[in-house]
Amino acid sequence: MIAEVSLRATGARARRRAIVNAVMHVVLGLAVLAALIPLFLIIAVTIAEGLPAMTIEFLTSTFNFSRRVQGGGYLHGLIGTLYMGGLATLMAVPIGIASALFLTEFPKSRLAGPIRFFADVMTGVPSVFVGLFVYSLLVRQIGFGTFVGALSLAIIMLPIIVRSAEEILRTVPGDLKRGSYALGARQWQPVFRVTLPSAASGLTTGVMLAVARALGETAPLVLTALAAQTIVLDFQGQGQTALPLLIFREARGAFAAGQERAWAGALELMALVLLLSILARVIATRRASQ
Amino acid sequence: MTPGTETLNPIERSSHGRFGDHTFRWVVAAAGLTVLAILALMIGSTTLDAIPVFASQGILNFLTGTTWDPGVSRTEITGTYQAGVFLFGTLVTSLLAIVLALPLSIAIALFLSDVASPRLARPLAYLVELLAAIPSVIYGLWGLHFFAPTVLKPIAKFLSDTLGFIPLFEGPVVAFNPFYAGVVLAIMILPIITAIVHEIFRAAPLAERQAAYGLGATRWEVMWKIVVPRSRPGIIGATMLGLGRALGETIAIALLIGGGTTINLSLFQQSESIAAKIVNTFQESAPEASNALIALGVTLFAITIVINMAARLIVRQLGDVSGEAIA
Numbered sequence: 001m002i003a004e005v006s007l008r009a010t011g012a013r014a015r016r017r018a019i020v021n022a023v024m025h026v027v028l029g030l031a032v033l034a035a036l037i038p039l040f041l042i043i044a045v046t047i048a049e050g051l052p053a054m055t056i057e058f059l060t061s062t063f064n065f066s067r068r069v070q071g072g073g074y075l076h077g078l079i080g081t082l083y084m085g086g087l088a089t090l091m092a093v094p095i096g097i098a099s100a101l102f103l104t105e106f107p108k109s110r111l112a113g114p115i116r117f118f119a120d121v122m123t124g125v126p127s128v129f130v131g132l133f134v135y136s137l138l139v140r141q142i143g144f145g146t147f148v149g150a151l152s153l154a155i156i157m158l159p160i161i162v163r164s165a166e167e168i169l170r171t172v173p174g175d176l177k178r179g180s181y182a183l184g185a186r187q188w189q190p191v192f193r194v195t196l197p198s199a200a201s202g203l204t205t206g207v208m209l210a211v212a213r214a215l216g217e218t219a220p221l222v223l224t225a226l227a228a229q230t231i232v233l234d235f236q237g238q239g240q241t242a243l244p245l246l247i248f249r250e251a252r253g254a255f256a257a258g259q260e261r262a263w264a265g266a267l268e269l270m271a272l273v274l275l276l277s278i279l280a281r282v283i284a285t286r287r288a289s290q
Numbered sequence: 291m292t293p294g295t296e297t298l299n300p301i302e303r304s305s306h307g308r309f310g311d312h313t314f315r316w317v318v319a320a321a322g323l324t325v326l327a328i329l330a331l332m333i334g335s336t337t338l339d340a341i342p343v344f345a346s347q348g349i350l351n352f353l354t355g356t357t358w359d360p361g362v363s364r365t366e367i368t369g370t371y372q373a374g375v376f377l378f379g380t381l382v383t384s385l386l387a388i389v390l391a392l393p394l395s396i397a398i399a400l401f402l403s404d405v406a407s408p409r410l411a412r413p414l415a416y417l418v419e420l421l422a423a424i425p426s427v428i429y430g431l432w433g434l435h436f437f438a439p440t441v442l443k444p445i446a447k448f449l450s451d452t453l454g455f456i457p458l459f460e461g462p463v464v465a466f467n468p469f470y471a472g473v474v475l476a477i478m479i480l481p482i483i484t485a486i487v488h489e490i491f492r493a494a495p496l497a498e499r500q501a502a503y504g505l506g507a508t509r510w511e512v513m514w515k516i517v518v519p520r521s522r523p524g525i526i527g528a529t530m531l532g533l534g535r536a537l538g539e540t541i542a543i544a545l546l547i548g549g550g551t552t553i554n555l556s557l558f559q560q561s562e563s564i565a566a567k568i569v570n571t572f573q574e575s576a577p578e579a580s581n582a583l584i585a586l587g588v589t590l591f592a593i594t595i596v597i598n599m600a601a602r603l604i605v606r607q608l609g610d611v612s613g614e615a616i617a
Contacts, residue, residue, distance in 0.1 A: 031397030098321030126538025188314035216425025
């Protein structure tokens, strides 16, 4: 580290600067450690606490009895999570990618600026407020259920997809599209034959990250899906549950049996979410290296 | 018309897609407008439900009073609804989170941009980002049953024993408190602030760094006197985005903050935040109390949206620093 200081300055002042430099390097390194330790602790503790409770029974059964009894599982939560996550994806992906196409194909439209800005703003809307919104708009009329829960997740996913899809679509080389136009294509034709296919892997990455975010959401579901004791397949009108909802409820319970299930559920949810995030990252890196 | 011209002339052939352009334009514009419509509907629908509550309490009373006494009416407002306690709890936890996370984020971002080699920086940046992927409810569970009792409790005890004469650290330390919630919140917003600050540091011109090195500056001096000062607006923007996220964070706080009903200056006494109050009492609320919770939500929304819009405007002025890092 001393070598970094000018060779001509060798006085006390230079030595002090070298020491400050060395000390601050250590401090910065410690800061990185301070961020990595919680990450390690969260993953390690969840695995250590969740794995013993993660039995075949936990994965394949529900519990519709008292929370203090051991056994049972979160199958209804897993089904609810996948059901609402799937519906939300079906709602958010077409609208999100179409909006991104609007931003990239018609950048001169007067609407493009506001849409981009408010999509950014929407990513910062508290998720609990999205739940309140769906509650005030729909739940009071049509009741709790799978659809309203999925809708709140879709609203959370939408701005994330719009912004990530726009960035990906913008990286598609203009030459490919101009080639199509030279062959006499109309504006919409290369969108489906050139732009979207060549952006497919990038779009998939963005969608997967948005899905991962939505699957972990709890607060909006408390206000829209509410709760369920068993597997619910109804589209709407019947309370629905999800892994985060079950974890939230049993985490604060006083019963050891419930807390064990909560840890196993947390492990299940974390595996699902981290798998999606890491897979999305792998697809993105593979695309970048091509 | 020789056979084959039709297929050989693509311009003529593509005329069958003539209506396609109109349809395409119409469909994607409608999708874009959906985004704006949802935001407008979001504000309209909730505000409409909240207005009777604001009207019966008075806006100023609603924001500053400290009594929350829900009524059970289906049609009118009979209870007392004042958000002061929850506003205070929200601000305390969020500020604590920012105070802890900001210096750490700047330090990590400096390490990634100026100290670590790209081969080390990339995986490290990804690991820090991974913190943002972990669901809030898992932070809550982990905080409640592991981090708070084993790590934070001794720290809280120590602080209240040594600095207890300061109201902020006054004991006793109860099992659920804003200190626990704020520290866990700091871990949750750390990756968000770090990602943006890192991008901004990386954008600082190499020439300025090299000029400083040329004058004999140490690496720390380059970071502290060149990179950080020129990135100040970006750091402010990133901090505000982190603050916006902290204010709206719900589940982890609901599990840790304790459901207090009075304003308490001590970090170690039970408190309550706006978002936590909403999820904690929503299910047992009568219609009028649900409207009061919606009014709380509107208040929270108004605060976060102002902070967010200001932050976006600041960050946007710095160029294309957005997207994945923030979402």
